Amino acid sequence: MITDKFWPAMKMAALYLLLCIVTFAVCFPLIWALSTSLKPKSEIFATPPTLIPHSTTFENYEALLSGRQQYYQSGGAGQATGPTPAQFFTRWFVNSVIVTLGSTLISIVVSTLAAYSLTRFRYWGRSAIPYFSLLGYMVPSIIFVFPLFLMMVRLELTDNLLSLVFGYVCITLPFCMWLMWAFMRSIPIEIEEAALIDGASRYQVFANVVLPTALPGIIAASIFSMIVSWNDYLFGRVFINSLDNLTLTVGVMLFFEGTHVDWGLLMAASVLMTVPMAILFMALQRHLVAGFGAGAVKG
Amino acid sequence: MRRLDFLQSDRFVGLLFIAPFVVTAIVFMVYPIAEAVRMAFFSYNPLRPDLVSYVGLNNFEFIFSDPLFWSSFSQGTIWTLLSILFQTIFGVGIALLLHRKLFGMAIFRGLLLFPYIVPTVVIALIWRWIFNPEIGVINYSLQSVGLISEPIYWLSTPTMAMASTIMLNVWKYTPFVVICVLARLQAVPLELYDAAKVDGAGAFRRFLDVTLPQLREVLIVVIVFRTIWTFNKFEEIYLLTKGGPGTSTFNLAVYSFEQSMASLRLGVGAATGVVMMIMLMIGSVVYLRVAGFGNEEKST
Amino acid sequence: MDVKLQRINKSFGNVSILKDVDLVFPSRKFVTLLGPSGCGKTTLLRMIAGLEDISAGSIHFGDREVNKLAPRDRNIAMVFQSYALYPQMTVRRNLGYGLRVRKTPEAEIDGAVVRVARILEIDHLLDRKPAQLSGGQRQRVALGRAMVRKPDIFLMDEPLSNLDAKLRVTMRGELRRFHLDLNATTVYVTHDQLEAMTMSDLIAVMHKGVVQQFGTPEEVYGRPANLFVAGFIGSPPMNFLEGTIDSGRFRIGEAALPLPPLADGIAHGLDAVIGVRPQDLNLVASAGPNALAGRVSLVELLGSEKLVEVMVSDRTRISVQVRAESQVGLGENVHVGFDAQSVHVFDKRTEQSLLAEATKA
Numbered sequence: 005m006i007t008d009k010f011w012p013a014m015k016m017a018a019l020y021l022l023l024c025i026v027t028f029a030v031c032f033p034l035i036w037a038l039s040t041s042l043k044p045k046s047e048i049f050a051t052p053p054t055l056i057p058h059s060t061t062f063e064n065y066e067a068l069l070s071g072r073q074q075y076y077q078s079g080g081a082g083q084a085t086g087p088t089p090a091q092f093f094t095r096w097f098v099n100s101v102i103v104t105l106g107s108t109l110i111s112i113v114v115s116t117l118a119a120y121s122l123t124r125f126r127y128w129g130r131s132a133i134p135y136f137s138l139l140g141y142m143v144p145s146i147i148f149v150f151p152l153f154l155m156m157v158r159l160e161l162t163d164n165l166l167s168l169v170f171g172y173v174c175i176t177l178p179f180c181m182w183l184m185w186a187f188m189r190s191i192p193i194e195i196e197e198a199a200l201i202d203g204a205s206r207y208q209v210f211a212n213v214v215l216p217t218a219l220p221g222i223i224a225a226s227i228f229s230m231i232v233s234w235n236d237y238l239f240g241r242v243f244i245n246s247l248d249n250l251t252l253t254v255g256v257m258l259f260f261e262g263t264h265v266d267w268g269l270l271m272a273a274s275v276l277m278t279v280p281m282a283i284l285f286m287a288l289q290r291h292l293v294a295g296f297g298a299g300a301v302k303g
Numbered sequence: 304m305r306r307l308d309f310l311q312s313d314r315f316v317g318l319l320f321i322a323p324f325v326v327t328a329i330v331f332m333v334y335p336i337a338e339a340v341r342m343a344f345f346s347y348n349p350l351r352p353d354l355v356s357y358v359g360l361n362n363f364e365f366i367f368s369d370p371l372f373w374s375s376f377s378q379g380t381i382w383t384l385l386s387i388l389f390q391t392i393f394g395v396g397i398a399l400l401l402h403r404k405l406f407g408m409a410i411f412r413g414l415l416l417f418p419y420i421v422p423t424v425v426i427a428l429i430w431r432w433i434f435n436p437e438i439g440v441i442n443y444s445l446q447s448v449g450l451i452s453e454p455i456y457w458l459s460t461p462t463m464a465m466a467s468t469i470m471l472n473v474w475k476y477t478p479f480v481v482i483c484v485l486a487r488l489q490a491v492p493l494e495l496y497d498a499a500k501v502d503g504a505g506a507f508r509r510f511l512d513v514t515l516p517q518l519r520e521v522l523i524v525v526i527v528f529r530t531i532w533t534f535n536k537f538e539e540i541y542l543l544t545k546g547g548p549g550t551s552t553f554n555l556a557v558y559s560f561e562q563s564m565a566s567l568r569l570g571v572g573a574a575t576g577v578v579m580m581i582m583l584m585i586g587s588v589v590y591l592r593v594a595g596f597g598n599e600e601k602s603t
Numbered sequence: 604m605d606v607k608l609q610r611i612n613k614s615f616g617n618v619s620i621l622k623d624v625d626l627v628f629p630s631r632k633f634v635t636l637l638g639p640s641g642c643g644k645t646t647l648l649r650m651i652a653g654l655e656d657i658s659a660g661s662i663h664f665g666d667r668e669v670n671k672l673a674p675r676d677r678n679i680a681m682v683f684q685s686y687a688l689y690p691q692m693t694v695r696r697n698l699g700y701g702l703r704v705r706k707t708p709e710a711e712i713d714g715a716v717v718r719v720a721r722i723l724e725i726d727h728l729l730d731r732k733p734a735q736l737s738g739g740q741r742q743r744v745a746l747g748r749a750m751v752r753k754p755d756i757f758l759m760d761e762p763l764s765n766l767d768a769k770l771r772v773t774m775r776g777e778l779r780r781f782h783l784d785l786n787a788t789t790v791y792v793t794h795d796q797l798e799a800m801t802m803s804d805l806i807a808v809m810h811k812g813v814v815q816q817f818g819t820p821e822e823v824y825g826r827p828a829n830l831f832v833a834g835f836i837g838s839p840p841m842n843f844l845e846g847t848i849d850s851g852r853f854r855i856g857e858a859a860l861p862l863p864p865l866a867d868g869i870a871h872g873l874d875a876v877i878g879v880r881p882q883d884l885n886l887v888a889s890a891g892p893n894a895l896a897g898r899v900s901l902v903e904l905l906g907s908e909k910l911v912e913v914m915v916s917d918r919t920r921i922s923v924q925v926r927a928e929s930q931v932g933l934g935e936n937v938h939v940g941f942d943a944q945s946v947h948v949f950d951k952r953t954e955q956s957l958l959a960e961a962t963k964a
Binding site: 016019020022023026027030031032033036037038040049051052053054068084110113114116117118120121122124125126127133136137139142143144145146147148150151152153155157170173174177178181206207210231234235237238252253254256259262267270274277278281282284285286290301 | 313314316317318319320321323324325327328331332334335336338339344347349397398401403404411413414415417418419420421423424425426429430431432433438440443447474492531532535536537538542555559560563564565567572575576579580583587
């Protein structure tokens with residue numbers, strides 16, 4: 005009787021083990037970054053390297069969040085020469101938030117309205133537009149960047165966060181459009197028709213009936229849009245040049261260009277940069293997978 | 304009265320709602336792409352806007368005779384093919400692992416899909432840290448276990464740099480494959496497995512005869528998509544190696560960037576972009592053929 | 604090869620699906636597991652197939668205990684509700700799959716496939732894929748897949764439920780013929796009592812994981828063991844009336860209806876339920892000791908018959924089947940005549956048939 009259960013249980017255990025190993029391997033970079041960020045400078049370079057820090061310190065996070073100037077020698081009283089990246093961290097964080105939320109808002113509003121229009125009304129180009137949009141999605145951003153940059157030059161918007169908002173709309177709108185269109189198509193028209201018969205105007209129907217039903221799709225599209233905007237490096241690099249206006253991604257890369265690399269600080273910055281994305285992702289994982297499943301594979 | 308009617312009429316609402324998209328798309332999608340194509344025929348120096356001049360096909364001549372362009376092209380192709388290969392193998396493998404009712408599966412799923420949302424900057428920096436030849440943890444571990452006797456210079460030799468960028472690319476994008484394959488796996492009718500069991504097929508046979516054929520279509524779509532995207536990726540290479548050492552990890556996107564930003568030859572950069580777009584179109588046609596082909600077979 | 608199920612129990616966690624199932628399916632008979640959804644019939648079938656574990660009990664094919672055997676080692680074949688044809692393989696390869704997996708030589712596989720295809724009249728479809736076949740054709744391929752393997756036991760899980768009504772009628776006969784050709788023990792699962800009645804040698808009526816009755820179609824129809832079987836078998840369904848046993852007759856309200864002779868031994872004063880099929884009732888001209896008075900509330904024309912619903916009291920309806928020619932109008936006052944021989948008697952509390960008890964006693 006015992007042997008009956010033994011091999012299936014062994015098989016389960018082996019699978020579990022494999023799963024744990026693979027998951028650990030995949031998450032290792034981030035775990036290591038976290039571990040490094042919490043170590044005092046002395047321990048970072050110690051051999052053998054430790055996964056769990058012997059002594060934890062929050063000095064790196066403190067430095068970033070308080071905007072303290074970065075010192076080149078450990079121990080505190082070294083010399084800081086010129087503006088150091090750590091001071092700007094909070095500023096860059098705020099910039100990223102502004103740009104991400106701004107572009108997402110625009111993309112979502114535009115694509116939701118458009119998706120509704122495409123699925124409920126008839127006019128020329130109705131079926132072509134979503135596919136054009138998808139085509140736009142496939143164009144790599146490197147092609148968009150420089151023409152858009154020149155446009156910003158003409159509009160005298162260079163080094164301005166607004167230019168980034170527009171840039172990110174450019175890369176997030178196509179997929180949001182596709183996603184919302186696919187989603188709107190699956191919402192049955194009957195509830196709207198019932199509302200129209202009851203006397204509501206089109207605008208009311210849209211606001212009160214359609215939007216609530218489309219919420220899962222809107223959430224999925226928003227998450228996608230926010231992730232793309234937050235993570236982008238290319239546009240930020242090309243459009244912005246003053247330290248004050250950099251986004252987090254471009255700014256943190258600057259840490260690395262200096263002659264002395266403070267790995268603890270850099271890892272702490274990496275962790276802080278990833279945390280918002282992690283929160284978004286964890287909390288709304290279901291929506292993301294559903295949204296991608298509907299849009300991506302179909303396209 | 305009539306004007307009010309029109310404003311309230313369906314038709315108007317429809318056009319009103321699509322207007323923002325049309326405007327935005329024209330300004331931020333159609334225009335830039337058109338401009339990019341136009342710029343390919345001009346010589347642009349952003350620091351000397353007055354010296355803009357039409358140069359016909361000169362930019363294209365330039366890139367087609369530039370050995371760096373061709374090495375970027377071939378390197379980019381190798382990078383793409385190898386990345387896709389590993390992404391597919393790992394993607395299918397992990398999806399199969401995740402496609403079970405084990406306890407806590409939701410947590411595993413969340414953790415394994417994580418790389419997809421990590422900013423490329425972050426993973427590039429972490430990579431540089433852990434793969435640092437002297438002080439990185441990877442080399443230390445490999446040496447202490449005895450697998451290597453000397454530190455590996457992960458980012459300093461052309462081959463290793465290529466390998467490193469491939470690794471990063473695989474790490475970041477395998478989750479995408481996992482999601483797609485997993486979604487498809489969950490739609491496979493369970494009765495097919497039962498029938499195969501009764502017919503006498505063992506576990507491996509069932510994988511070959513039931514699972515794999517069901518995955519065929521989604522894998523084709525995923526592979527084509529990922530190939531198109533990977534070929535044009537910029538950040539995954541640039542942020543890790545800046546295209547180096549030297550120019551050994553250049554791909555077309557990095558080449559275009561360098562021409563525009565470093566060499567200030569925006570026209571050349573645009574011309575490269577045009578070439579990339581043409582390749583993209585070829586890829587899309589291939590995709591449509593293959594995907595459409597699949598559909599035709601089913602409906603007859 | 605007969606199938607013996609002994610004290611089969613099955614639970615998922617705390618939920619008990621099957622309780623103490625004890626059945627013997629004689630060799631080469633067509634046995635049906637019949638019951639409503641959730642009664643455990645499909646689970647039982649899957650346990651016979653080896654696709655589901657047994658929590659307790661044993662299954663024997665002939666002398667061999669098969670509890671621990673994988674499906675591939677049990678020499679069974681199965682037709683699934685959705686047919687489960689391999690979508691990427693042609694009909695030819697679908698038919699031959701079982702043999703191919705067992706490493707039978709190609710020539711032999713080919714011969715067997717062609718032979719079976721000819722018998723089932725699907726030989727012209729051999730090179731098509733399942734997506735290109737109709738429902739009925741797909742089912743025949745599923746049957747062919749089983750036939751090619753020459754199994755000892757043949758299992759079918761509601762194979763007709765995906766077909767339209769007309770096709771179902773034709774297929775019933777074909778399946779019965781198929782069973783005879785195959786010469787194996789067939790276990791068939793369905794919720795349709797008509798299918799069970801027309802095709803089976805033996806029926807096991809199941810409800811909530813317990814076998815209610817196991818017998819021939821005549822037995823389950825004519826001598827139902829309890830209220831459930833009585834109400835489940837037969838269409839239109841049996842009428843039930845509640846009352847008490849009073850000196851050899853059935854007292855309901857003011858009336859005292861006749862009971863069959865077998866009921867003589869039943870205790871006086873017992874609360875009971877009688878059941879009579881609509882076909883066994885008729886509308887009589889006048890009141891009498893064997894009739895109940897009532898008013899017609901519904902008349903349905905079934906074709907050659909009419910189904911008349913009579914309200915005999917405020918809450919009690921009786922359905923009577925009469926010939927279509929009978930002129931019965933809505934709202935008419937009529938009398939429903941009972942024939943003692945066709946009355947089934949059940950204990951109200953235990954729901955068991957009291958006639959069976961009486962014969963035992």
